[in-house]
Amino acid sequence: MVEIPSSLLIGCASGDDTCWQELIRLTGGHFQRIARVNLRDPSLTDDVLQETYFKVFRNLRKLRDRSRAMPWMVQILINECRMMNRKLKREAQNESEESLSYQLASTKDDRGSAETREILGRLLRQLPEHYREILVLREIEGLDYEEIALTLRVPIGTVRSRLARARTMWVDLAGEIVEAGGLLDLCLDGGDGVA
Template sequence: MDADPDETQYALRAGAGDQHAFSWLVKRHQGAVHRYLARMTGLPETARELAQDTFVRAFRAMPSWRPEARFRTWLFRIAHNLALDHLRRAKRVVFEPLDDGLETPDPAPGPEQQLEAQQRIRQLETALAALPAAHREILLLREIEGMSYEDIAQTLELNPGTVRSRLARARAALLAVLRHH
């Protein structure tokens, strides 16, 4: 997936000190960054603080950002590092439920379909919570945030082949947990 030309222009302007351009970038990415951090930490208030720290660090580092790196992957790398630092300090790995980002396929499901959808979401949440943080993280970046393999590779500082193999292992682990339950 190629970089968004508007985003690149805003990032270049932000790097030159344009606060309006940086505000545009924050508005564009704050929801995804917060959602990612909330699911990684399991603590919405902590995720808000970490998201704020992500954008503060990004603002300070904007002059060093280069257009060769997509802004979104660069920003998620900062969020990733903050989440890992927090999890290491807290010595805990928890999981934030997914139901805020998932919708049932039928716009007007009946009670039975709603119950089935809620049960599937709970099963998925339980299965994801049982996975190691590295598996959960790569699944969140790919399946929930929709990042490309290349973007995940840049975010996690891996090569794309490693991303593919880790994603395959994470999916297999998720399926194994789902089958077990």
């Protein structure tokens, strides 16, 4: 997990523009990746990031333990993603979602990196919220178990069991997509040289 220097946080708390720029430079990429996968609609990533930074800006002075700044900020981001997802869910209740299998089948012959990224993102978005969050923190952000426990505020045992359950669902879902004739079959079999 990214270490945020204490001096940087003090600078941000005092409203120093340069410090804020540095903070956003340090954390922006991570936040963007987390939000893109966690949001039902990735195009809203910027909105969620803005809201997150704004909340950090408002509440930074209240943060007592500066060594926990990054987990605290990720927690705010995850909460924002949850809120946005709930809002999107309410709005989209009457709209039927496109079938992931259909989407995958339609892109079978066009296996670009962007498509693979899109499919992997959609695959993760199919998972329930708790499982998706933990997978994103582990697989995309590369946090270890303790950091995940700190970020999600759950015991480390819960991290272990939830991660195992998330992975089971993840693998099963990928299997279903392969059966549906999706793009991932070649990737998973080592067809594009990745696996």
